[in-house]
Amino acid sequence: MKGNTISKVMGGAALGTALGVALAGQAGASSLPQKKAGQGSAGKEMLQNGDFKAGMKHWKLEQAGAKGETTVGNEGPSGKPALRLKVLEVGDQSWRLQLHQSPLKITKGKMYLFEFWAKAARTTKITVNCMQNHAPWEHHGAATEIEVGPTWKKVSFPFTGPWTDDNARVTMTNLGTVVGQSYWFAACSLKEVKK
Numbered sequence: 001m002k003g004n005t006i007s008k009v010m011g012g013a014a015l016g017t018a019l020g021v022a023l024a025g026q027a028g029a030s031s032l033p034q035k036k037a038g039q040g041s042a043g044k045e046m047l048q049n050g051d052f053k054a055g056m057k058h059w060k061l062e063q064a065g066a067k068g069e070t071t072v073g074n075e076g077p078s079g080k081p082a083l084r085l086k087v088l089e090v091g092d093q094s095w096r097l098q099l100h101q102s103p104l105k106i107t108k109g110k111m112y113l114f115e116f117w118a119k120a121a122r123t124t125k126i127t128v129n130c131m132q133n134h135a136p137w138e139h140h141g142a143a144t145e146i147e148v149g150p151t152w153k154k155v156s157f158p159f160t161g162p163w164t165d166d167n168a169r170v171t172m173t174n175l176g177t178v179v180g181q182s183y184w185f186a187a188c189s190l191k192e193v194k195k
Contacts, residue, residue: 041193041194042113042191042192042193042194043191043192043193043194044191044192045189045190045191046104046105046112046190046191046192047101047104047170047188047189047190048101050116050187050188050189050190051080051081051186051187051188052072052076052081052082052083052185052186052188053081055072056070056072056083058101059083059099059100059101060099060100060101060102061085061097061098061099062096062097062098062099062100063096063097064091064096064097065091065092065093065096066087066089066090066091066096066097066176067087067088067089067097068085068086068087068088068097068175068176069085069086069088070083070084070085070086071083071084071086072084075184075186076117076152076184076186076187077117077152077186077187080186080187081186082117082184082185082186083099083184083185083186084182084183084184085099085175085182085183085184085185086180086181086182087175087176087177087178087179087180087181087182088179089176089179090176090177090178090179091176093176094173094174094175094176094177095127095173095174095176096176097173097175097176098171098172098173098174098175098176099171099172099173099175099185100133100169100170100171100172100173101169101170101188102133102167102168102169103133103166103167103168103169104130104133104167104168104169104170104190105165105166105168106130106161106163106164106165106168107161107164108161108162108163108164109160109161110160110161110192111158111159111160111161111192111193111195112130112158112159112160112161112190112191112192112193113156113157113158113189113190113191113193114128114130114156114157114158114159114170114188114189114190115154115155115156115157115187115188115189115190116154116155116172116185116186116187116188116189117152117153117154117155117184117185117186117187118146118148118152118153118155118172118183118184118185118186119148119149119150119151119152119153119183119184120148120149120150120181120182120183120184121150121180121181121182121183122149122150122178122181123147123148123149123150124147124148124149124177124178124181125145125146125147125148125174126145126146126148126172126173126174126175126183127143127144127145127146127171127172127173127174128143128144128145128146128155128157128170128171128172128173129142129143129144129170129171129173130142130143130159130161130162130168130169130170130171131143131168131169131171132163132165132167132168132169133167133168133169134167138162138163139162140162140163141162142159142160142161142162144157145174148183152184152186158193170188170190172185
């Protein structure tokens with residue numbers, strides 16, 4: 001995919017270790033390659049309000065020693081709704097500002113696909129993961145680092161459930177890096193990929 005960086009996957013548990021993370025740099029680009037025989041099909045939508053039409057409902061902005069401000073407007077690809085997050089204060093760690101949705105039921109060994117559109121006012125890297133929404137807050141390798149910049153990018157993050165948990169979450173994290181930075185997220189989706 002010309003002009004895009006395929007991000008590396010941290011840890012061996014993520015399905016992305018084998019598949020990588022597919023990024024499409026143009027707003028109208030296809031999110032994934034065409035399905036091939038044996039790839040399986042996507043199940044039902046697991047996220048609520050993934051399109052942000054209901055504002056921040058079902059989403060949480062975690063501000064643990066950092067501070068951000070969220071607004072929702074029709075700033076997404078093709079004028080669709082998007083969440084804008086502006087960084088107001090940073091903490092001692094970049095993960096102290098993060099956006100997530102929970103509770104989600106994840107089953108060990110099952111494959112999932114988390115997709116969304118993202119951009120940032122200034123080019124930077126963020127982390128996307130599926131993690132426990134409780135102590136010990138582990139993701140066991142179901143995480144990846146992606147680069148986002150001023151152009152909308154479709155992010156596709158495939159992973160395998162590292163445990164069975166009824167209180168998991170998908171997270172965009174490491175957002176608290178620079179005061180004044182802004183991020184936009186749109187059209188979020190999480191589905192089980194059935195064989």
